[in-house]
Amino acid sequence: MKKKKLFNVKLPFYMKNKYIYILLPVTILAVFFFFVTLNNVHTETYELERFNSAKETIHSPITIENEQETERKTRETVQSVEDRYNISNEITDERVAYINEIFDAIAKLEEENTNNEESGDDNTAEPLSNQEKVQQLKQILSPEITEQLNDGVLAQLIEVPSSEREKGRTLFISSLEDTLENGVRIENIQSAVSTMQQNIKYSTMDSNLKESLTKLSEFAVIENSFFDIDKTNTARKDAASSVEPVMIRAGEVIVREGQIITNEIYEKLNLVGLLNKERNFFPIIGLSLLIILICGVIAYEMFRLNKIGQLDKGKIGSIFFISFIVILLMKIVSLYSTTGNQLFYVVPVATGVLLVKLLIHERTAILLAGLYAVLGSIIFNSQIPGSLNVEAGTYFFFSQLAGVIFLMNVKDRFAILKAGFGMMAINIITVLLFVFLSFEKYAITDLFIQAGFGAASAFLSAVLTLGLLPFFETSLGILSDIKLLQLSSPNQPLLKKLLTEAPGTYHHSIMVANISETACEAVGANGLLARVGAYYHDIGKTVRPHYFIENQLSINNPHDEIPPGQSAEIIINHPYDGAKMLKEHRLPKEIIDIAKQHHGTTLLKYFYYKEKETNKHVNEENYRYPGPKPQSKEAAIICISDSVEAAVRSLKEPTKEKIEEIVSSIVNDRMMDGQLDESPLTLKELKIVHRTICDTLKGIFHSRIQYPMKEAK
Incomplete structure (x- = not known):
C-alpha cells in the first residue's frame, strides 16, 4: 500500500486578502451609486446673455425664495399702509360744550330780559338793543368763545326765535359730533367745515339761522386728530410680516423656448444656480459624502460576516450584484416617473432583501433595506437637488422590511410566494397611509391604481426572487436553505x-x-x-x-x-x-x-x-x-x-x-x-x-x- 500525502490546508485567497476582496467591490458599488444618482443632485448650467432669445425651455431645479422680489413686494405693502392718528375725545367734548354754552347763555339772557320787562314799569323801561344783548352775553361766556367768535354771529343767534334756535342747536351739535368723531386733521379742517356747512345748508331751518350756524361751524370745528408714530410703525410691521415670500418652485418654468431673457428672468436664472458653475459643485460633495456613508456601512457588514466566518466570494458577489440590480431597477422606473404618476410604488425593491436573507443573513437584509430606501429617496426626488422623496423612501423601507419578516419557515420555494402576499398587504397599507395623510383629494380610481402598484410590486418581487435565486445558487456557488x-x-x-x-x-x-x-x-x-x-x-x-x-x-x-x-x-x-x-x-x-x-x-x-x-x-x-x-x-x-x-x-x-x-x-x-x-x-x-x-x-x-x-x- 502506497503512502498518501497529507492534505495541506490553505486559507482561500480571499480570506488572506480580505481587504481587497471586500473593498474592491464596495468601491465599484460606490462609483455605480454615484453616477446613478448624480443627475438627481447635479443640475445643468447655461451660458446665457440678457435680451437674447432662450434656445430651450428652462425649469427651476430647486425651490428657493426670490428675496429681491419679496423685498419689493414688502416695500410696496408698507408704503400702502396709511398713517395712524389718535382722535382726542377731550377736544370733541370741549367744542360741544362751547356750543352748548353759547346756546344756554343766549336762552338765559332772554329769560332775564323777559322777567325784567314783566316786573318793571312799561312806560319807563326800554328794551335792550342787540348790541347791548351781545355785550351782556360776552360777559357771561368763556373767554375762549368771546376771543374767537365774531359778535355778528352772536347777534344773529340772538335775533332767531328760541324755538328755531333750539332746532338749530340740535342739528348743529349732532353734525359737529359726527365730524369730530371721524377725526379732523390740520390738513382737512376746511373739508370738515365744508361738510358741516353743507349739512346746515340743506336743512329746513330759517335762512338767518343757517347763516349764523354756518359761521359758527368755523369756530366749532378744529383739529382733534394727531399723528401716532407708534401705531403707524406697528401697522407697517404687521403689513410687512403678512407678505408671503415670493418663491420660485422646483419644476417651475423660468423661461420658455424663444422667450426674450429680460433682466428679471436673468436674475431668476442666476438665483436658482443655473448660471453659476461653482455653486453647482457643492451638491456633488454632499452626494459623495452620502455614498461614502452608505458603502462604509456595507463594508462594515462584510467585515463582520468575515469575522464570524460567514463570508466567501459567493456572498461578496451576491451583495454586489443584488445591490446593482435593485438600484438599477429603481433608476429605470424613475426615468418614467413624474410627480403625478408615482411609479415608485411598482418598483420590486423587496427582491434584493429576499435574496439576501435566503443567501446570506437576515441582519444583512434589514441593514441593506435601510440603505436601499435612502438611495431610493434620492433617485425619486424628481431631480430636485437637496431634496429627498421621503414618501418613496418610507414605502421602500416598509416593503423590504415586510419581505424580511414574512419570509420565514423556508421549506420550499412556495415560502417566497407566501411572503409575497404579506408584502402585498403591507404595500397597500403604506399606500393608503400616504393617501390619508395627504391634504390632496384623491379620486377612487387613483386610489385603486396606486394600491394596484403596491400589489404588483410585491408580486414582481416574489417572482424575480424565484427567478434569480437559482442564478446566485449556481453561478456564485451559494448554498441557500431552499x-x-x-x-x-x-x-x-x-x-x-x-x-x-x-x-x-x-x-x-x-x-x-x-x-x-x-x-x-x-x-x-x-x-x-x-x-x-x-x-x-x-x-x-x-x-x-x-x-x-x-x-x-x-x-x-x-x-x-x-x-x-x-x-x-x-x-x-x-x-x-x-x-x-x-x-x-x-x-x-x-x-x-x-x-x-x-x-x-x-x-x-x-x-x-x-x-x-x-x-x-x-x-x-x-x-x-x-x-x-x-x-x-x-x-x-x-x-x-x-x-x-x-x-x-x-x-x-x-x-x-x-x-x-x-x-x-x-x-x-x-x-x-x-x-x-x-x-x-x-x-x-x-x-x-x-x-x-x-x-x-x-x-x-x-x-x-x-x-x-x-x-x-
Missing part, C-alpha cells in the same frame, strides 16, 4: 442510490444527521447544512458497499479474505470516492467538503493493529485518512457524530453511563489526535456539543420493556 431542503429530499438520485445499494449506510447517515443537526443548532452552527451534509457524507460507500459492516447482512465479511493493508485502502478511499461522486452530480462545495473532511486524518485503528500483529514495523501514516481535517463547525460535529453513532450502535445494551463514556472517549480522542485543530469550534462549544450528543443518543437508544415470549405448546 437548496439544502431540495437536497434533503429522499427522491434525490444519490440518496436513492444510497438507500438501495447501501441500506445500512443510509440508516447510519439518517442517525448521524439527527445527532449532528441538534448539536449544530446548540452552538449556533447551520443545523440544516449539517443534516444534509450527514445524508451525503458516506455516499462513497456505495462504490463497495459490502466492505462496510453496516451493509453486511447475512454475508461473510470480505475483509477476512484480504490483507489489512488492502482493507484499509478500501475504507480510506470512501470519503474521496464520495467527494468525487458529489462533484460529478454538481452538489454544493459545502456538502463535498463535509464528505471529504468527516474523517479528517484519523487512524484506521482496527486494520492498523491487525497489520501490526504480523508486521511490527508498519507505517502508521499508511493507515490514516489523508484529510483534510474538518474546517467548519458542521464538518467537525459530523466527524464526532459519525464515530459516536457507530460506536453506540455496536453496544448490545446501551445505557446512559455507557453512552456518556463512549462520547467522552471519542471527543477526547479527536481532540488529542488534533482532528479539531483547524475547525472554529471552541472548548466551550465542544462541551455543549458533547452534552447535546449525549442527550440525543439517550433519547434514541432509550431502554425498552422486555416483553415475555409466548411459549410454544
Whole structure:
C-alpha cells in the first residue's frame, strides 16, 4: 500500500486578502451609486446673455425664495399702509360744550330780559338793543368763545326765535359730533367745515339761522386728530410680516423656448444656480459624502460576516450584484416617473432583501433595506437637488422590511410566494397611509391604481426572487436553505442510490444527521447544512458497499479474505470516492467538503493493529485518512457524530453511563489526535456539543420493556 500525502490546508485567497476582496467591490458599488444618482443632485448650467432669445425651455431645479422680489413686494405693502392718528375725545367734548354754552347763555339772557320787562314799569323801561344783548352775553361766556367768535354771529343767534334756535342747536351739535368723531386733521379742517356747512345748508331751518350756524361751524370745528408714530410703525410691521415670500418652485418654468431673457428672468436664472458653475459643485460633495456613508456601512457588514466566518466570494458577489440590480431597477422606473404618476410604488425593491436573507443573513437584509430606501429617496426626488422623496423612501423601507419578516419557515420555494402576499398587504397599507395623510383629494380610481402598484410590486418581487435565486445558487456557488431542503429530499438520485445499494449506510447517515443537526443548532452552527451534509457524507460507500459492516447482512465479511493493508485502502478511499461522486452530480462545495473532511486524518485503528500483529514495523501514516481535517463547525460535529453513532450502535445494551463514556472517549480522542485543530469550534462549544450528543443518543437508544415470549405448546 502506497503512502498518501497529507492534505495541506490553505486559507482561500480571499480570506488572506480580505481587504481587497471586500473593498474592491464596495468601491465599484460606490462609483455605480454615484453616477446613478448624480443627475438627481447635479443640475445643468447655461451660458446665457440678457435680451437674447432662450434656445430651450428652462425649469427651476430647486425651490428657493426670490428675496429681491419679496423685498419689493414688502416695500410696496408698507408704503400702502396709511398713517395712524389718535382722535382726542377731550377736544370733541370741549367744542360741544362751547356750543352748548353759547346756546344756554343766549336762552338765559332772554329769560332775564323777559322777567325784567314783566316786573318793571312799561312806560319807563326800554328794551335792550342787540348790541347791548351781545355785550351782556360776552360777559357771561368763556373767554375762549368771546376771543374767537365774531359778535355778528352772536347777534344773529340772538335775533332767531328760541324755538328755531333750539332746532338749530340740535342739528348743529349732532353734525359737529359726527365730524369730530371721524377725526379732523390740520390738513382737512376746511373739508370738515365744508361738510358741516353743507349739512346746515340743506336743512329746513330759517335762512338767518343757517347763516349764523354756518359761521359758527368755523369756530366749532378744529383739529382733534394727531399723528401716532407708534401705531403707524406697528401697522407697517404687521403689513410687512403678512407678505408671503415670493418663491420660485422646483419644476417651475423660468423661461420658455424663444422667450426674450429680460433682466428679471436673468436674475431668476442666476438665483436658482443655473448660471453659476461653482455653486453647482457643492451638491456633488454632499452626494459623495452620502455614498461614502452608505458603502462604509456595507463594508462594515462584510467585515463582520468575515469575522464570524460567514463570508466567501459567493456572498461578496451576491451583495454586489443584488445591490446593482435593485438600484438599477429603481433608476429605470424613475426615468418614467413624474410627480403625478408615482411609479415608485411598482418598483420590486423587496427582491434584493429576499435574496439576501435566503443567501446570506437576515441582519444583512434589514441593514441593506435601510440603505436601499435612502438611495431610493434620492433617485425619486424628481431631480430636485437637496431634496429627498421621503414618501418613496418610507414605502421602500416598509416593503423590504415586510419581505424580511414574512419570509420565514423556508421549506420550499412556495415560502417566497407566501411572503409575497404579506408584502402585498403591507404595500397597500403604506399606500393608503400616504393617501390619508395627504391634504390632496384623491379620486377612487387613483386610489385603486396606486394600491394596484403596491400589489404588483410585491408580486414582481416574489417572482424575480424565484427567478434569480437559482442564478446566485449556481453561478456564485451559494448554498441557500431552499437548496439544502431540495437536497434533503429522499427522491434525490444519490440518496436513492444510497438507500438501495447501501441500506445500512443510509440508516447510519439518517442517525448521524439527527445527532449532528441538534448539536449544530446548540452552538449556533447551520443545523440544516449539517443534516444534509450527514445524508451525503458516506455516499462513497456505495462504490463497495459490502466492505462496510453496516451493509453486511447475512454475508461473510470480505475483509477476512484480504490483507489489512488492502482493507484499509478500501475504507480510506470512501470519503474521496464520495467527494468525487458529489462533484460529478454538481452538489454544493459545502456538502463535498463535509464528505471529504468527516474523517479528517484519523487512524484506521482496527486494520492498523491487525497489520501490526504480523508486521511490527508498519507505517502508521499508511493507515490514516489523508484529510483534510474538518474546517467548519458542521464538518467537525459530523466527524464526532459519525464515530459516536457507530460506536453506540455496536453496544448490545446501551445505557446512559455507557453512552456518556463512549462520547467522552471519542471527543477526547479527536481532540488529542488534533482532528479539531483547524475547525472554529471552541472548548466551550465542544462541551455543549458533547452534552447535546449525549442527550440525543439517550433519547434514541432509550431502554425498552422486555416483553415475555409466548411459549410454544
